[in-house]
Amino acid sequence: MKATITASLAALVLLTLAPFGRADDRPALSGNFLPSVLASSEAHRDSLTKVIKGRQRMPVWVKSMMNDPRYISLASEKVEVEGRPMQLFKTCEPRTCVDSEMRVLFSADGKHAVVLVRDKKRGEQFLGDPSAGEKEALER
Template sequence: MRPVFSALLALCLATPALADGAYTAEIAHQPKFAPAWRSMVTLPAWVTGPAATSVPTTSVTIGGTPYLSGHLCQPHNCADAQMEVIFSADGAKSWGLLSRRRGGRLYQMPLGEPDEAVLGAMEASWQRNNPG
């Protein structure tokens, strides 16, 4: 009985307790929560894979600088899952505007920390791709 008790005590001491006040960043990287954390901050497969439905890119100028603008969406679900993309002409940077519609509500998330001008260009592109 004593070895079983010792093993259970050691296991309890090795497992971090969850309590109010625990730091979010620490919890997010604990083995119990890390897989869920990583899946939450991962782009959907339709964005990262080659199967997205897309259109040819177009050249745009933002603040006197040339860029490429593109649009893609989830196959068979374009009305509810889209992404606008802006690429720097040299290919060194890209930004995105991920748009999801759930239950009639539109949720948009900028990616790559676009400045106001680039974000505005992506929002305008979304409007052109979603008239009315």
């Protein structure tokens, strides 16, 4: 009898906690902030650096964001692009968000990044050769 009660309680605890567990070890694609993702993920850092490095007409805050994270970042959103889960970040320069913003779209593993930079003085630029679906996700 005691063993049955113990087993029942254990099953109840497992069923109660099941929604909080993840089916895999991959990090969540939503609810993250770009500075912490770049600090903790080499794949994200490398792919974004590759896309931004050496580009012309970039706002200063974008050029320096890898070493000096003085920008505002909203929590990431999980988006589906051409049937693939991706992670979308929206960032901007403090006090001038209306005039200078950047959106970054990463593959789920962080190894692929595409960017949209909108700046009142420098215009709109897509970086990283985004597909049509990726452009659509960046423009949302």
